[in-house]
Amino acid sequence: MRVPLLDPQKLIAEVRARAEALGFDAFGIARADARPDLPEKLAHALAEGWHADMEWMAETEERRGDPRRLWAEARSVILLGVNYGPETDPMALLAEKNIGIISAYARNRDYHDIIKGRLKELAGLMARRLGSDVKVFVDTAPLMEKPLAEAAGLGWQGKHSVLVSRQFGSWLFLGAILTDAELPPDTPGAESCGSCTRCLDICPTDAFPAPFRLDARKCLAYYSVEHKGPIPREFRVAMGNRVYGCDDCLAVCPWNKFASVSREAKLRSRAEFERPALAALALLDDAGFRDLFAGSPVKRIGHARFLRNVLICIGNSDNAAHVPAVVARLDDASPLVRGAAIWALRRLDPQGADAVRQEWLAQESDADVREEWNGAV
Known part of the structure; x- marks a missing residue:
């Protein structure tokens, strides 16, 4: 039987403090049903074919659109972010045609490996304090972390579809903890892109059919990371010297000016990945x-x-x-x-x-x- 949550604010303060000590830079809580709009938006994206040949997105559509489909008992979602702000501007390397550019997120250890253990430790603390069930997710299950992170107040999904934070710009890794406990939610993030279209304008392949919409069939990050066949001819020249991923739309975000370099040494670039x-x-x-x-x-x-x-x-x-x-x-x-x-x-x-x-x-x-x-x- 679940232990009653008598002092939620004290419990949440303890969990927040532990999250910071573990290396998380952002923390927020949303109700599991905070985004009832997701099933319709996901269905539209799939119908338009924006997922390219990532068939796993269509195969998991029902669970992906609602955390409660993934786990019926889910009542709250704790979203956590880790800043991976790069030390140098990824765009500065595009002119050096004899080196390969590796996306900023991939220049050191796999973030899944780094974050998951910490999430499990934090989830364990919550389970002990709440007497509730918890489940941990790091981008490996059909959970839409970015819109949920927006609902939890970590930021907002920018016009490039990536989460934007006032503190960390476009450079946040996300993880989630689902719990069957009813926790007081944070205020959702307010979209603050304004009239800016830098992320849309910089895209070398015009992969955004509209603001806040990404068509993977035109995305260099998709083709260099997810796609298993030949790179389509129409995108090869645009690929330039990007050997893995594409940071252009993230790197030009004006909110990055407030972002600091990651304090997490394990997420900083390895020297051999800077200019290979x-x-x-x-x-x-x-x-x-x-x-x-x-x-x-x-x-x-x-x-x-x-x-x-x-x-x-x-x-x-x-x-x-x-x-x-x-x-x-x-x-x-x-x-x-x-x-x-x-x-x-x-x-x-x-x-x-x-x-x-x-x-x-x-x-x-x-x-x-x-x-x-x-x-x-």
Whole structure:
């Protein structure tokens, strides 16, 4: 039987203090039913196809739209944020065509690993004090953390669809604790983007059909991280030197001027991820890839998809010195890598590509790779 919550404010103050001690920078509470608008909004996004080929979003639609569908006993949601504000401006690296840009959130340990243990400790404290059941979530279950975080007062979903905080700009990792206890909710965050459209205007692929709406079918972060096939030709040049993710819409947010660098050392950039040379990344074998990105979110996409991204970026480098590394990947075991290598070679050395085209076509059986030899660059 649940222990009555006699002094909720005292309990919440204790939990807030413990959350801060554990390294959380933002804390808020929302009712589990605080966003009755979510099922309709989610259904519209799925109907429009904005989820691209992330079929898991459609498969979990019913549970995703309402925390109580995920857990019927849920009454309150505690939302927590960890600031991962980068030390340097991610946009400053776009002009350096011979290095690869790794998204700010992925430049150190996987945030899931860092945050989940802390959430469990905090949830344990709540369970002991409340005598209630709790469940912990860190971006791995069908829970819509961003609109719930808005309901809990951590900030608001900006026009780029990411949560924006007055204290931390667009740089917050989110985690959630569901409980069957009735807790007093915080005041929801008020949308404060005003007339600003910087995040929409900066997008290199026009991925926002409207403010507060993101179409993954045009998003470079989606293609470089989630997409399992070749990068569509129409987005390859726009990809520039982004080897993993895209921070443009986050990095230009004016609210970032109030954000400090993350106080969490484990979330600060590893030196080797700040300005990695494309030439070195292209030489990585599978073991080298796994070793370099051990503990990093980058490791999850696998060696072949990472090389696909690197080779597209090399094709955008305008540097013929990369040609030998590209040619070395023309016979890679992965069709995904071979196809990207062909595109890069045709960009950097079109005459050389034409000279070997027939030879490679004669031994290529994969339809997508053959199309790379024959299709437009």
